[in-house]
Ligand SMILES: Nc1ncnc2c1ncn2[C@@H]1O[C@H](COP(=O)(O)OP(=O)(O)O)[C@@H](O)[C@H]1O
């Protein structure tokens with residue numbers, strides 16, 4: 428069982444080590460992703476030129492690959508940086524944005540998963556269901572509704588690709604295929620902020636950079652991010668101020684707030 432103290436230790440480790448994060452992401456989320464990474468104490472660099480991605484990935488604390496705006500060029504950037512990261516022992520986080528929306532996205536994600544060693548896959552339920560080949564009512568980049576057992580689906584994905592799988596939603600499910608955690612923090616305004624899932628992925632990378640135990644890293648990143656969102660939601664009027672408050676709450680997160688608000692538990696394997 429992961430302790431609340433561990434979530435606190437990892438939050439501190441990110442702030443102390445200020446890991447360099449190499450991020451290849453979409454143009455919708457790129458600015459909030461960089462600002463959110465800075466707010467938690469990491470140091471982001473958004474770079475996708477073929478001439479430099481291998482060099483940057485190899486010296487980073489973690490690499491985050493987000494397929495939100497895929498192009499043949501960015502796919503090659505992801506493969507080059509991913510292989511360089513794997514060779515250098517740098518953890519790679521993958522956000523399969525809209526994986527169920529088109530064959531192009533699904534095939535690209537499968538190629539990335541087959542060719543690269545991925546530490547954490549982070550997506551919403553519709554995206555993770557698509558990876559598992561399950562029917563789900565996903566709508567573009569949004570999760571949509573499905574009636575499958577998301578814990579079982581996440582565990583299958585984790586086991587198939589030997590990776591931690593983090594499914595976000597009203598409750599988050601994090602699993603390495605053996606141990607599974609459910610996180611109940613969050614706020615209903617999150618889905619009204621585009622890029623909030625993408626920023627979650629970048630924060631997963633920040634935590635993976637400071638913990639070789641990627642299950643712990645993912646649970647800590649998910650709980651800490653969701654608490655910041657919960658506190659932001661209590662202070663704001665709607666999606667515009669939520670986005671602003673979220674950046675503040677990521678920066679202002681403390682040990683006391685984590686102790687007071689963390690709502691996570693281990694769940695029985697399905
Ligand atoms: N209905 C909800 N209630 C509370 N928190 C939510 C809700 N939906 C999503 N979240 C939170 O929003 C964050 C972003 O996740 P999500 O919206 O699922 O990603 P995506 O933008 O990729 O669909 C996560 O931290 C998740 O816990």
Ligand SMILES: Cc1ncsc1CCOP(=O)(O)O
Pocket residue numbers: 453455456495496524568620621622623624625626
């Ligand atoms: C709207 C949109 N379209 C392509 S990428 C993107 C951002 C998706 O961000 P998130 O998954 O965090 O909501």
Ligand SMILES: [Mg+2]
Pocket residue numbers: 524525550551568624625
């Ligand atoms: Mg998303």
